[in-house]
Amino acid sequence: MLEVKPKVLLIDDEESILKVISTILKNEGFTVITAKSKKEALQKLDNIKFDIILSDYRLPDGTGIQILEEFRNEDLITPFIMITAYGSINGAVEAMQKGASHYISKPIDSSQLVEIINFHLKKASFTNEIKEFEGIIGKSSQMKELFKEISIISQSNSTVLIEGESGTGKELVAKAIHKLSQRKDKPFIPINCSAIPLELFENELFGHEKGAYTGANTKTVGKIELAGEGTLFLDEIGEMPQLIQAKLLRVLQEKEFFRVGGNEIVKMKCRVISATNKNLEAMVEEGTFREDLFYRINVVHLRIPPLRERKEDIPLLVNQFLKKYSLENNKEIVDIDPQVIEIFLKYDWPGNVRELENAIERAVVMCPIDKIKIEHIPKRIINKAISKNNKNNLQTNTYNLNEIERKIILSALEEENWNQTRTAQKLGISRKQLRTKMKNLGLLPS
Ligand SMILES: Nc1ncnc2c1ncn2[C@@H]1O[C@H](COP(=O)(O)OP(=O)(O)OP(=O)(O)O)[C@@H](O)[C@H]1O
């Protein structure tokens, strides 16, 4: 199998460092492209898709952090490793906060560098795996399963019933099935069964002939005919009046119908996909939904899990909606406070993806700066998230500054065998400062 070499962008203004690191990385099988300034790096990032980026902190026309910030606007996944000067804990903390995947302090240990690069490449390819399918975002195992089912189902002609709570993406899934099917160039016609009054329902489905009733001045084609050889999407089918249920059943059996007031047979050629947020089986038991129709429309059954059952999809969805609404509102929202994500992960999202989408849209509109913070999120969501879990967790946010600093200090301590003097030197702080930080972080008894 032909393996493509991973592409590395190496940013440093020192010729000798570029040479040494390039040689090491080339020997390890990477393609290395170099840049000697911020300007050159940004230009290359614009034109080339790299697998990993390695940047020095200080550059003649700016800093590696500035490159990182611009880059993270566009790309949240590609690993970015910052090389910081020996003894610059602040630089390392800043880099991690701004979204660096790792920091390495000089002098660089080549075997460690290769190990870190390989680790992050592997991790990124893992995250990159699948996160979108026909416009449906998701990487949870439940969504991956659903993607598989959609691709299989799209190749058949059987009726499909999509079940899912409000806002889980039922319409999105119906459209994906249509787009992947052989009917993709034919119409996709939705009918919202909850929005049509009984007296207009037949008209909507079957159309009418001229003069069928008072006011019917012209012949009108109904949605089944409009769908032609495409897909008819019966949304909220649980709301379909019983009288119409009977008529629909008949059409699904006979595959033909008359327009209202007509006697010309019209063939039904479309595929039917239905969706509901009701429990249709329970409705059948209760006698409010026809059992025979239920079996007709439910040859294949798809269930979209509610968002609370697949919370790992939340960060992906957040990114997607941030991009979408920043663009729509002409704003450059580049960042979101990790505390907000934490709240989002705790909240149960009764309105599912639609509710999340609305929350992000609102936050983008409300946000006067380039970063979404907790104050841009509806109080209702925050209160519910907090009351659900204990409030302390909010302070011990795993992404927060303390945690980043703790990681940096811990790894420096480990590298220096817990020798405080050498660790302090490495981090560029006094031994006393190090001891204070260690106490605050619970690494030393206070
Ligand atoms: N997995 C997803 N990825 C991206 N966007 C999604 C996803 N799921 C839902 N959405 C978005 O959320 C919104 C609601 O989706 P959709 O209308 O398909 O849901 P629904 O299940 O039909 O909801 P309802 O029952 O309220 O009609 C849409 O804007 C849709 O684009």
Ligand SMILES: [Mg+2]
């Ligand atoms: Mg819908």
